[in-house]
Amino acid sequence: MSEQFKLNDQDLIKGCVQGNRASQEALYSRYCRKMMVTCQRYARSTLEAEDILQEGFIKVFASIKNFRGESKLDTWITRIMINTALNHQRQKLYLLPMVDVADVNLHENEDMSLADFNLAELIAMVQSLPDGARVVFNLFAIEGYNHKEIAAMLDISEGTSKSQYSRAKSLLKAKLENYSIYGKLGEAKI
Amino acid sequence: MENSEKQKFEENWRAAFKDAEQNPSDRVWWSIDSALTHAEGGSMKRKIVFYKRLAAASVILALALAGSTTYFMNEKEQQLAVNTKQALEKTPLQNREANESYRENPVGTGEDDKLNTSKPDINIKNETSTGKEIQAGRLYSTNGNRSNAGNSLVAIIPSENEFEPEPVSTTTGQRFGMYAYDPLDEVYAIDTRLKGRMHEVTIVRKLPAMPASMMADSRRKSETKAEKLWAGIGAATGSYSYQGQGHASDVAAFSQANSLLNNSVQVSSNSSSRGSAYSLGLNMGTRLSDRWVLQGGIAYLNQSLDYTSNFAAHGPDNSIRAMVAEYSALKSDVTFSPTTSYQVNSVNELISVPVQAGYMLVNRKFGLQVNSGVATDMFIQNTLSDKSGGLKPYSESAGSESPYNTFSWAALAGTEFSYKIGRQYRVSLAPGLRYTLTPMMKSDQRSTPLMWDMGFRFRYIFN
Numbered sequence: 001m002s003e004q005f006k007l008n009d010q011d012l013i014k015g016c017v018q019g020n021r022a023s024q025e026a027l028y029s030r031y032c033r034k035m036m037v038t039c040q041r042y043a044r045s046t047l048e049a050e051d052i053l054q055e056g057f058i059k060v061f062a063s064i065k066n067f068r069g070e071s072k073l074d075t076w077i078t079r080i081m082i083n084t085a086l087n088h089q090r091q092k093l094y095l096l097p098m099v100d101v102a103d104v105n106l107h108e109n110e111d112m113s114l115a116d117f118n119l120a121e122l123i124a125m126v127q128s129l130p131d132g133a134r135v136v137f138n139l140f141a142i143e144g145y146n147h148k149e150i151a152a153m154l155d156i157s158e159g160t161s162k163s164q165y166s167r168a169k170s171l172l173k174a175k176l177e178n179y180s181i182y183g184k185l186g187e188a189k190i
Numbered sequence: 191m192e193n194s195e196k197q198k199f200e201e202n203w204r205a206a207f208k209d210a211e212q213n214p215s216d217r218v219w220w221s222i223d224s225a226l227t228h229a230e231g232g233s234m235k236r237k238i239v240f241y242k243r244l245a246a247a248s249v250i251l252a253l254a255l256a257g258s259t260t261y262f263m264n265e266k267e268q269q270l271a272v273n274t275k276q277a278l279e280k281t282p283l284q285n286r287e288a289n290e291s292y293r294e295n296p297v298g299t300g301e302d303d304k305l306n307t308s309k310p311d312i313n314i315k316n317e318t319s320t321g322k323e324i325q326a327g328r329l330y331s332t333n334g335n336r337s338n339a340g341n342s343l344v345a346i347i348p349s350e351n352e353f354e355p356e357p358v359s360t361t362t363g364q365r366f367g368m369y370a371y372d373p374l375d376e377v378y379a380i381d382t383r384l385k386g387r388m389h390e391v392t393i394v395r396k397l398p399a400m401p402a403s404m405m406a407d408s409r410r411k412s413e414t415k416a417e418k419l420w421a422g423i424g425a426a427t428g429s430y431s432y433q434g435q436g437h438a439s440d441v442a443a444f445s446q447a448n449s450l451l452n453n454s455v456q457v458s459s460n461s462s463s464r465g466s467a468y469s470l471g472l473n474m475g476t477r478l479s480d481r482w483v484l485q486g487g488i489a490y491l492n493q494s495l496d497y498t499s500n501f502a503a504h505g506p507d508n509s510i511r512a513m514v515a516e517y518s519a520l521k522s523d524v525t526f527s528p529t530t531s532y533q534v535n536s537v538n539e540l541i542s543v544p545v546q547a548g549y550m551l552v553n554r555k556f557g558l559q560v561n562s563g564v565a566t567d568m569f570i571q572n573t574l575s576d577k578s579g580g581l582k583p584y585s586e587s588a589g590s591e592s593p594y595n596t597f598s599w600a601a602l603a604g605t606e607f608s609y610k611i612g613r614q615y616r617v618s619l620a621p622g623l624r625y626t627l628t629p630m631m632k633s634d635q636r637s638t639p640l641m642w643d644m645g646f647r648f649r650y651i652f653n
């Protein structure tokens with residue numbers, strides 16, 4: 001086992017603050033896989049996710065001297081990745097302003113399990129959502145923000161956040177059902 | 191009910207992505223690495239600009255000092271030097287003859303040049319110190335086609351207010367009446383009045399044969415021209431700041447690396463943040479241009495650092511030896527055991543081959559030089575010794591099994607204040623710093639010590 005993996009987060013942080021490239025690489029190696037999934041959830045494609053990941057880690061190394069240890073390191077990095085992803089999406093969100101959509105009330109089974117789907121399929125489902133709905137879904141369902149916080153973060157109304165989430169949810173349910181019926185994600189019909 | 195179902199939907203998705211990991215492509219790290227390198231390059235450029243400005247400011251300051259010094263020296267040299275001269279007994283007739291002689295031969299030499307009164311009708315009564323009278327006179331400058339290497343004036347100073355000063359020009363050459371604006375004149379006038387006698391003084395004005403700045407330049411060249419190649423010996427001592435492992439984190443690293451230890455016993459070693467170092471070396475240098483020099487050499491380097499450790503190593507001969515945590519990761523074949531805390535002295539010995547470029551800010555008898563360069567350090571050995579003497583020392587030399595890298599690089603920067611003794615020797619004081627660029631230890635990427643030292647060098651200059 002490489003010596004780098006013996007170092008704890010504090011050691012890595014110290015090394016990164018000093019600009020030690022080995023520590024930076026070790027920190028990246030430790031968290032890049034988890035952060036890649038986060039970036040993929042917000043991006044439309046793997047390529048875009050990698051761009052967000054790259055930009056996010058550069059921000060991490062640039063601002064790690066300001067990390068005070070009040071939260072866990074991975075939580076802090078995740079927050080930077082989300083902010084970076086939102087900045088990436090913001091231009092698109094402005095171009096396609098989110099408006100309230102009719103609350104889709106599909107009466108499918110809420111208890112549908114995701115255990116039958118692998119990670120790549122789930123990521124593909126999320127990535128296929130419209131930009132606004134995808135961002136709100138990630139912030140609400142995965143990150144755990146409430147609609148008021150999301151509205152403030154995206155500079156939209158709370159109602160818009162709720163309706164976008166409702167849309168995302170109904171679309172995902174439809175995709176899951178279609179997948180169960182047709183067996184292939186690519187043939188899912190919404 | 192509906193709320194709980196909704197929550198379940200979100201929980202399912204959250205659980206699906208919790209701890210999920212996906213490998214990004216290698217290009218991501220390459221891009222990050224490249225961006226970081228670029229950023230560091232920018233930072234380095236800013237530093238270089240700073241040092242360039244610092245160098246420029248130093249040069250301007252040096253030029254200003256040199257300029258002002260030259261100016262004041264030049265002023266001093268142009269002051270009239272007073273040289274008492276033998277008194278002359280000259281009658282008006284003789285004066286006229288002298289003037290005639292000068293008209294005929296304006297580049298004349300000897301006393302004729304020094305005596306030039308242009309008022310032949312003045313009755314001059316001379317009296318030397320031996321009792322002869324001199325009467326009435328004034329200062330006149332001869333300014334013909336003579337060499338500007340020197341210029342003499344004759345002063346015949348009145349004892350009383352016997353005549354008014356009046357500048358006069360002659361047809362043979364331009365002459366200047368100096369009486370009105372020569373401060374020395376007044377001094378001598380007072381003296382002569384007190385004595386009530388006339389004295390003749392010759393005021394010698396030495397004019398520079400060439401501009402003073404050129405004289406200074408030629409002096410500098412003559413003093414330093416011969417310093418094209420030199421060799422010397424040097425020694426330095428200073429402080430050694432170590433930034434490797436050696437604190438609380440060692441405990442975790444140690445425990446992971448040595449399953450032989452009982453996990454309930456915490457063992458560690460803590461290093462001081464600062465140690466001492468000294469070096470001894472031979473060096474050579476050559477001048478590349480007027481200001482730039484290249485220096486190199488070889489030096490023995492000794493770096494000493496104190497630790498507090500609470501464990502020891504059992505050697506193959508059942509001896510118990512001093513040990514620190516830095517070794518633990520690479521010493522799986524050595525058995526460790528906890529001890530009471532004791533002081534360990536860790537000494538690194540290296541051979542260093544430095545190469546430095548130097549820029550001479552001041553290049554005179556006194557020299558000021560800034561140096562910068564790199565050194566290749568070859569690790570010889572490290573010795574851990576128990577300061578109380580209870581445990582045997584533990585030594586590690588270079589090699590594949592060693593926790594130390596055989597080679598490492600260090601950046602060097604420093605200043606050199608030197609003084610030339612005689613024609614072939616120069617001594618200098620050289621404060622400097624050495625920062626290890628590549629880690630000294632294989633297991634610790636941060637083992638890049640910083641060393642400040644003050645060196646003394648003795649240089650022999652080959653002619």
